Amino acid sequence: MAASRDEQIINELRLRREQHWSLYDHPNLIRAASVMIFLAAWEFYGRRTDPILLTYPTAVVWAAAQLIRSGELFRQLMVSLASLTVGFGVSLLLGVGLGLAMGRSRLAEAVLDPHINAFYSTPQVALTPLLMMWFGLGFGVKVVIIFLFTFFPILINTASGVKNVSASMVEVGRAYMASEPQILFKVVFPAALPFIMAGVRLAVGRGLVGMIVAELFTAITGLGAMLTLYGNLFETAKMFVVIIVLGLLGVGLIQATQALERRMARWKETERAVS
Amino acid sequence: MALNVLEEQALVEINLSRAKPFRLTDYLGLLRVSSVVLFVVAWEIFGRRVNPLFLSYPTAIANACVQLLISGEFQRQALGSLQVYAVGLTAALVLGIPLGLLMGRYRLAEYLLDPYVYALDATPRVALIPVLLLWFGLGAPAKIAVVFLSGIFPVLMNTFSGVRTVSSSLVDVGRAYGAGEGKIFTKIIMPAALPFIMAGVRLAVGRALIGIITAEMFTAVTGMGALLIRYSSAFATDKFFVPVIFLALLGVVLSAAVEALQRRLAPWKETERAL
Numbered sequence: 001m002a003a004s005r006d007e008q009i010i011n012e013l014r015l016r017r018e019q020h021w022s023l024y025d026h027p028n029l030i031r032a033a034s035v036m037i038f039l040a041a042w043e044f045y046g047r048r049t050d051p052i053l054l055t056y057p058t059a060v061v062w063a064a065a066q067l068i069r070s071g072e073l074f075r076q077l078m079v080s081l082a083s084l085t086v087g088f089g090v091s092l093l094l095g096v097g098l099g100l101a102m103g104r105s106r107l108a109e110a111v112l113d114p115h116i117n118a119f120y121s122t123p124q125v126a127l128t129p130l131l132m133m134w135f136g137l138g139f140g141v142k143v144v145i146i147f148l149f150t151f152f153p154i155l156i157n158t159a160s161g162v163k164n165v166s167a168s169m170v171e172v173g174r175a176y177m178a179s180e181p182q183i184l185f186k187v188v189f190p191a192a193l194p195f196i197m198a199g200v201r202l203a204v205g206r207g208l209v210g211m212i213v214a215e216l217f218t219a220i221t222g223l224g225a226m227l228t229l230y231g232n233l234f235e236t237a238k239m240f241v242v243i244i245v246l247g248l249l250g251v252g253l254i255q256a257t258q259a260l261e262r263r264m265a266r267w268k269e270t271e272r273a274v275s
Numbered sequence: 276m277a278l279n280v281l282e283e284q285a286l287v288e289i290n291l292s293r294a295k296p297f298r299l300t301d302y303l304g305l306l307r308v309s310s311v312v313l314f315v316v317a318w319e320i321f322g323r324r325v326n327p328l329f330l331s332y333p334t335a336i337a338n339a340c341v342q343l344l345i346s347g348e349f350q351r352q353a354l355g356s357l358q359v360y361a362v363g364l365t366a367a368l369v370l371g372i373p374l375g376l377l378m379g380r381y382r383l384a385e386y387l388l389d390p391y392v393y394a395l396d397a398t399p400r401v402a403l404i405p406v407l408l409l410w411f412g413l414g415a416p417a418k419i420a421v422v423f424l425s426g427i428f429p430v431l432m433n434t435f436s437g438v439r440t441v442s443s444s445l446v447d448v449g450r451a452y453g454a455g456e457g458k459i460f461t462k463i464i465m466p467a468a469l470p471f472i473m474a475g476v477r478l479a480v481g482r483a484l485i486g487i488i489t490a491e492m493f494t495a496v497t498g499m500g501a502l503l504i505r506y507s508s509a510f511a512t513d514k515f516f517v518p519v520i521f522l523a524l525l526g527v528v529l530s531a532a533v534e535a536l537q538r539r540l541a542p543w544k545e546t547e548r549a550l
Binding site: 053 | 307382385394397402403406408410485492499504506512515518519
C-alpha cells in the first residue's frame with residue numbers, strides 16, 4: 001500500500017519532470033537562429049547592392065583575412081593601444097591622487113571643485129579641435145584627449161569614495177596612533193577601492209571613445225585612422241572589420257575591468273558609480 | 276562670591292573657545308569663489324601675453340560671444356543642431372522604450388534581439404560615424420542616425436532591466452484580479468519600470484549630445500560641431516570657446532531638466548541605479 005503510494009508520487013514527479021520540450025529552455029538556439037537568419041539575409045541582400053554602400057558577411061571575412069595577413073590590423077591596433085595605455089595610466093595616477101586629496105581635505109575640494117565640475121560638464125569631444133591646435137596630430141594629442149576623457153570619472157569616483165569612508169574607521173586608526181599616510185593607505189584607500197574601480201570601469205569605456213575620436217580627426221595612425229581611410233576609399237568591408245575589432249576591444253576591456261574589480265575589491269558593499 | 280569667580284572663569288573660557296583662531300575651512304564658499312576668480316584673472320593676464328592664435332582670454336571670449344550673437348550666425352547653427360538632436364533623441368525614445376518593454380516581458384523577443392543589442396551596445400558608437408556618413412550623406416539624416424544610435428541603447432537596456440526587476444508578485448496580484456495583458460503592461464509594468472527608464476533617458480541625453488557634436492565635427496558642414504571645426508581651422512580661438520561654453524551649459528541644463536522630470540514622473544522610485 002505504502003509502496004504503491006510512493007510509486008504514485010514518483011510517477012507524478014516524473015510526469016512533472018518530463019515537461020513538453022520547450023523552445024524557451026534553449027535560448028541559445030533562438031539566438032543562433034536569429035543571428036543566422038540575419039547573416040543570411042545580409043549576405044543575400046548585400047550581394048545585390050552596390051558594394052560601395054553595403055558589404056556582405058563573406059566579404060567582411062575576406063577583408064579581415066587580408067588585413068590580418070598584411071599585418072596592418074595588428075600594427076594599427078598596437079598603435080591605438082599604446083596611446084590608450086599611456087593616456088589611461090596618466091589619468092589613473094593623477095585621478096586617484098587628486099581624488100584622494102579632494103576627498104580627504106575640504107580645502108582642496110573647495111579650491112578644485114568648481115573647475116572640475118565645469119570641465120566635467122563640458123562635452124570633452126568639443127575640445128578636441130583646440131587640443132589638436134595645441135598638440136599637433138601625433139601621439140601626444142591622442143594621449144591628451146584620452147587623458148581628458150578618462151580623468152574625470154576616476155577623479156570624481158575616487159573623491160566620493162574617500163568621502164564615503166566611515167569616520168569611525170578613521171577614528172579607530174587614529175586611536176591606534178596611525179600616522180596620516182598610514183590612515184590614507186591602510187584605511188582610506190582600501191575602503192575607497194570599490195568606488196575607484198567603478199570609476200575605472202566608466203573610464204575604460206570613455207577612453208575607448210576618446211581614442212577613436214582622436215584618431216578619426218587626426219587620421220594618421222591607429223584604428224580610427226583606418227576607419228577614416230577606408231571610408232574615404234569606399235572600402236566598406238574593411239571598415240566593418242575595424243568596427244568589429246573595436247567592438248571586441250570594448251567588450252574585452254570592460255570584461256577585464258570587471259574581473260579586476262571582482263578580484264581587487266571583494267569587500268565592496270556598494271559599487272554604485274557616481275557618473 | 277567664589278561661585279561668581281568660577282562662573283566668570285567658565286564664561287571667559289567658553290568665549291575663548293568661541294573666538295576660535297582663524298581657520299580657512301570655515302570659509303569654504305569664499306574659497307570656491309576666490310578660486311574661480313583667481314583662475315579667470317590668471318587666464319586673462321596670461322592669455323593676453325600668449326599668441327592669440329593659440330589661446331584666448333576671457334574678455335576676448337565675451338566679446339566674440341556678443342559678436343556672434345548679434346550677427347545671428349550662432350543662433351542659426353545652434354537651432355539646426357538642436358532640431359537634429361530633438362528628432363534623433365525622440366526616435367530613440369519612441370523605439371527604445373517599447374523594444375525594452377518587449378524584451379523584458381517576452382523571452383522570445385529577448386532571445387531574438389539580445390545578440391544584436393549587446394553587440395551594438397559594446398561597439399563605441401563613434402566608430403559607426405564614418406559608415407553612417409557613407410550611407411546617409413553629410414546632411415541631417417546622418418546626424419539624426421548618429422543621435423538615434425547614441426541614445427537608443429541606454430534607454431533600451433535600462434527599460435529592459437527595469438521590466439526585469441518588476442516583482443512578479445505585483446504581476447500575479449494583477450492577474451488574480453483579472454487584469455488583461457494590456458492592463459498589466461500599462462498599469463503595473465510601466466509605472467514600476469519608470470524610474471529605470473528615466474535613468475536611461477538621463478544617460479541617453481548626455482550620450483546623444485556627444486554623438487551630435489562628433490558627427491557635426493566630422494561632417495563639418497552645419498551645426499555646433501561645424502562651428503568648432505571652422506573656428507579652430509581659422510585659428511579664431513576666442514570664437515571657438517563660445518560654442519564650447521554653450522555646449523557645456525546645454526549639457527548641464529538638459530541633465531537638470533531630465534532629473535526634474537524624473538522627480539515628477541517617478542517620485543516612488545526606490546533605486547535609480549543606472550546600468
